[in-house]
Amino acid sequence: MIDVFTFLFTICMLSIVVNLGISLYGVLYKPSLIKKIISLTIFSDSANITAIIIGYVRWRNPGEIAPPVLLNPNPTLEDIEEFAKVAVDPLPQALVLTAIVIGLAVTLFLVFLTLQIYRFYGTTDVRRIAKLKG
Amino acid sequence: MRRLLGLLVIVLFITLFALVIASGGLGYEVPPLRVRELARQFLIYAYNPFNTTFTAKSPEAVTSIVWDFRGLDTLFETLVFYLAIIGALSLYRGVESERRTEVISLGLSPIVKTVTKVTTGIIIAVAASIALHGHLTPGGGFQGGATAAVAPLLILIVFSKYFLENLGLRKNVLLALRSIGLLGIGMTAFSALIVGLMANSPAYVFQNQPKPDAPVGLPAYIGDSLISGTLWFFNFFEMFAVAAGFTVIFLLLGIPEGEILKQLKEEAEEH
Amino acid sequence: MNFASNVVGAITPLLAISSFSIPLLSLFIKNKKFYNAYALTISAIALAMSSWTFARLIEGGYKPIVYKFGGWPPPVGIVYEVDALNGLLGLYASLVMFIAFLFSTWYSKFIDDVTWYYTLLLGLETGIIGCIYTGDVFNLFVMLEVLSISAYGLAAFFTRRPTALEAAFKYAFIGALVTTLYFIATVILYSAYGTLNMADLLGKSTLASSSGFSGWLFGDVTSASLAAIAFTLWVFTFKSALFPNHFWVPDVYSAAPVPVIAAFSGAVEITGVYVVVRFMYTLFGAESVLALNGYRDSILLILLILGIASGIVGSLMMILQKNAYRLLGYSTISHIGLLYMVLSLGMSSIPSDVLKTALTALVYHIVNFGLGKVLMISSVGLVSTPTGERDLDKLSGLSRLYPIASIGITMAVFQLIGLIPFGGFYSKLLMYQAFISSGQPMLAVALIAISAISSLGYLKIFYALIFPPLLRSSVKEREGVVIPIVSALAVAVLLLGLFSPAVSKFIETVVENSLMPKGVKMYYESFIEVLRNYTGGG
Amino acid sequence: MLIASDPISASILISLVMLYLTLLLYIVIRVLKPKHSESSDESREMYLGGEHPSILSKPHVLQSGLYWAIVFRDFKKAYRGLVEKMHTGRVIDWAYYMTAWLLILLLLAIIALGISALV
Structure with a gap:
């Protein structure tokens, strides 16, 4: 018998996974470049949420979970130990920070490329952007 | 047939992921009861006055990971952003934007303009506080820079692109500003090594605080205020680099489409 | 001594900084020659640093060098871990990039803006060397993005050619998707293993030993490894252009600047192959959790089949091509197929001495193929660049203007087909021996068939450029620095063959000290030694 | 040996x-x-095999005419499949072949996981 919390959390996880799948479909099989880029951002954001969620810590009682920021300017050794007990995992957050910037950079370049392609081809339909073949 | 294959891939992707979650691949308990051991190390040693040779001296664990424990990642993340902007600039090579000096009549109504004048200063102040307190509170150089870039974006929309250029924020100036910010980041990464070379002591690239085998480091405090060694400098330079980078992008996107198409047409006729 | 120990770690940040400073310099200096000299100097420094690293590696008896960034011990901070394999490949990649930069000094006459070009090319070199040296799976993701984004920018460099934009978009778009998938793979690895360090992952997945900083396991490592390796392989077979993921190569090759094509086939795709080798042999070797239920064996079997398919499709498509560089793109695909064929001989049924021969053949063929390909591309580039044409029919007989290009093309064709006494023959001979002694003569037949079909394609270049008389009067451009490049590479491919016993013996030592069980153990032990020194010293 | x-x-x-x-x-x-590479009217008339006569004015066979037999006769089917089905230049067509390879990888992983769950 699982508790309500685990049940709800599993639903959250699964919906993220389904989101990943749907955006993968959009990325791979949608013909419009703009829609492809939108799907790509959804895909990378879902990936980022996956990363955040695995760094999360189970909520037990009020006050037992905190962001990974030490608020006490002059902590004692016990304060630091306590902080390490209640704070969530900071590493996935740092990884996601990196991944967000990278995703932003790549999307930015793709948008510029799409703009330029539209100027030359007059379309954003990938089925018609096919000069290179064979 | 092909549609079926596509659908099958998506379904299998979801199935595999769900199986991994179900069999405990993302942790025996999701979410886990305690953080992982490595995360505990980060949390304990991010700001630890009791172990001076194993700390980043920053109470913000995420910033200390981003710029100290895993600083190399962030340097190259900045490089990725930089190269994306260079790639975009390279796509716009040869597209010359018209320059206008008579710009008073352009833009939105005086009410919006007045409001923008007030808010621009506030935005810059907020951005600076986000960036320069990045080692103390959530935030950091990239977030601060992205916030600061909203100010030129507002000016661009409310006053016009030409007004922004007349303020001195031209492409070349912004690129120079950006390069200076990035070089600042690079120099900060090498600072402890340079100090170590001069003091003839072992040191590492990206070193912040002293380590057992490399006793050089940057001061964690200036006066009474905590700057966490290199972290403050990283955040400071990153803010400049990011804000300038975004503004360059806004300027490029602000060139009227008709102008670009005209130039492309002229070029095509020349060939 | 202090300076010397930081060389490994300083290479990539130095390249990044030199790339950062170009826009600032461009405000003051407009002269193309300055940028040629600047970029060439930087790449020469990188080459010197990577050769120095490799020399130190040999000096230390191939004991892997671990460089701790920021002085943090491995799972906490990022490390570069250079063992015999990535030391050699790092040296090789920086050599290829140096040649690309040297060729660019000649090529820059024909492009309008060198500043953005060199910025992106320096970024590409940073990405390649970072991917090869890194000892951290997440840092690999970041470096892969550095490599990719500069590659997209360079592919779209001729912004007024619609085909260049199209090729760059196709490449960039799927590239962005696959790198995100790799990000998911690293997240899965972290959530199960609780670490991102490669040696630590190796310790937990294979040797069942934990390190002090990252604790023990935090999830079901079997399912996590299965999913992570499935995503990773898809990503890096895309980067290395294995058969069903190969489509971007001919497109990008047909429109990118010539030195960039040389860098792509000499270094970028090889980086993809290197990462696959690193994952399949170091991180998840024959004794790891991945070997469960024959999963690793079946993956390797499929890689073998795809390798054969890649070789055949690549060489068949070569026959059809009209564009000289598109043809060379398909030839790269065919050679990558050969590399994957030997790479995948690590199934549990195959004895370890056969695997050693196969991996020796792999590394030997990487060097042979890369140098031969760079020689070919620089010779063809010398002929095609002054006219601006890439169509074989329009280049007809033009290499008669440039005798050195004719020599270069001939030598490169011999090297890539694999004729005695060129290096290409000896690496294919080693592959042949590995296939025969693995008990699969069909693979040897496939190798010969692929070589035979692809020779038809190479002869096409030969036939179009050298054989016919010069049709139209064309102005001859000064060869300049291309003469030393082509002659040095031609001598190099010849020497690789003439000294093949010595070379293959040397590469065998490298393979033994990196990918075979002894080398994998050394990889882990260096990591543990760093940890022990750290906790002992503090 | x-x-x-x-x-x-x-x-x-x-x-x-x-x-x-x-x-x-x-x-x-x-x-x-x-x-010699001259062409005469007779030879042009003789050569009505389907190629455009202009190729006769060329002093040698163009490279695009090389391997004509292989491409258009011996491996006609293989080339039709390769060019018209696979290398069409459309990203959507690539995606199917690329995801087929992903499908194999995913399927293998699921099977390996399934076996370990059953045993």
Whole structure:
């Protein structure tokens, strides 16, 4: 018998996974470049949420979970130990920070490329952007 | 047939992921009861006055990971952003934007303009506080820079692109500003090594605080205020680099489409 | 001594900084020659640093060098871990990039803006060397993005050619998707293993030993490894252009600047192959959790089949091509197929001495193929660049203007087909021996068939450029620095063959000290030694 | 196996064979090489085999005409599949082949996981 919390959390996880799948479909099989880029951002954001969620810590009682920021300017050794007990995992957050910037950079370049392609081809339909073949 | 294959891939992707979650691949308990051991190390040693040779001296664990424990990642993340902007600039090579000096009549109504004048200063102040307190509170150089870039974006929309250029924020100036910010980041990464070379002591690239085998480091405090060694400098330079980078992008996107198409047409006729 | 120990770690940040400073310099200096000299100097420094690293590696008896960034011990901070394999490949990649930069000094006459070009090319070199040296799976993701984004920018460099934009978009778009998938793979690895360090992952997945900083396991490592390796392989077979993921190569090759094509086939795709080798042999070797239920064996079997398919499709498509560089793109695909064929001989049924021969053949063929390909591309580039044409029919007989290009093309064709006494023959001979002694003569037949079909394609270049008389009067451009490049590479491919016993013996030592069980153990032990020194010293 | 037993003599032997083959190839090319490159009206009339007559004014066979037999006769089917189905230049078509490979990887992982769950 699982508790309500685990049940709800599993639903959250699964919906993220389904989101990943749907955006993968959009990325791979949608013909419009703009829609492809939108799907790509959804895909990378879902990936980022996956990363955040695995760094999360189970909520037990009020006050037992905190962001990974030490608020006490002059902590004692016990304060630091306590902080390490209640704070969530900071590493996935740092990884996601990196991944967000990278995703932003790549999307930015793709948008510029799409703009330029539209100027030359007059379309954003990938089925018609096919000069290179064979 | 092909549609079926596509659908099958998506379904299998979801199935595999769900199986991994179900069999405990993302942790025996999701979410886990305690953080992982490595995360505990980060949390304990991010700001630890009791172990001076194993700390980043920053109470913000995420910033200390981003710029100290895993600083190399962030340097190259900045490089990725930089190269994306260079790639975009390279796509716009040869597209010359018209320059206008008579710009008073352009833009939105005086009410919006007045409001923008007030808010621009506030935005810059907020951005600076986000960036320069990045080692103390959530935030950091990239977030601060992205916030600061909203100010030129507002000016661009409310006053016009030409007004922004007349303020001195031209492409070349912004690129120079950006390069200076990035070089600042690079120099900060090498600072402890340079100090170590001069003091003839072992040191590492990206070193912040002293380590057992490399006793050089940057001061964690200036006066009474905590700057966490290199972290403050990283955040400071990153803010400049990011804000300038975004503004360059806004300027490029602000060139009227008709102008670009005209130039492309002229070029095509020349060939 | 202090300076010397930081060389490994300083290479990539130095390249990044030199790339950062170009826009600032461009405000003051407009002269193309300055940028040629600047970029060439930087790449020469990188080459010197990577050769120095490799020399130190040999000096230390191939004991892997671990460089701790920021002085943090491995799972906490990022490390570069250079063992015999990535030391050699790092040296090789920086050599290829140096040649690309040297060729660019000649090529820059024909492009309008060198500043953005060199910025992106320096970024590409940073990405390649970072991917090869890194000892951290997440840092690999970041470096892969550095490599990719500069590659997209360079592919779209001729912004007024619609085909260049199209090729760059196709490449960039799927590239962005696959790198995100790799990000998911690293997240899965972290959530199960609780670490991102490669040696630590190796310790937990294979040797069942934990390190002090990252604790023990935090999830079901079997399912996590299965999913992570499935995503990773898809990503890096895309980067290395294995058969069903190969489509971007001919497109990008047909429109990118010539030195960039040389860098792509000499270094970028090889980086993809290197990462696959690193994952399949170091991180998840024959004794790891991945070997469960024959999963690793079946993956390797499929890689073998795809390798054969890649070789055949690549060489068949070569026959059809009209564009000289598109043809060379398909030839790269065919050679990558050969590399994957030997790479995948690590199934549990195959004895370890056969695997050693196969991996020796792999590394030997990487060097042979890369140098031969760079020689070919620089010779063809010398002929095609002054006219601006890439169509074989329009280049007809033009290499008669440039005798050195004719020599270069001939030598490169011999090297890539694999004729005695060129290096290409000896690496294919080693592959042949590995296939025969693995008990699969069909693979040897496939190798010969692929070589035979692809020779038809190479002869096409030969036939179009050298054989016919010069049709139209064309102005001859000064060869300049291309003469030393082509002659040095031609001598190099010849020497690789003439000294093949010595070379293959040397590469065998490298393979033994990196990918075979002894080398994998050394990889882990260096990591543990760093940890022990750290906790002992503090 | 000759090669395995004595590499030096094998190398010499194979080199000689290759030299011989090269010589043979050279002679064949020399014999087949057209003596002159003019074209006359008669030859244009003679050549009505489907190609455009303009190729006769060329002094030699263009590279695009090389391997005509292979591409258009012997491997016609294979090439039709490769060019018209696979290398069409459309990203959507690529995606199907690329995801087929992803499908294999995913399927293998699921099967391996399933077996370990059952055992």
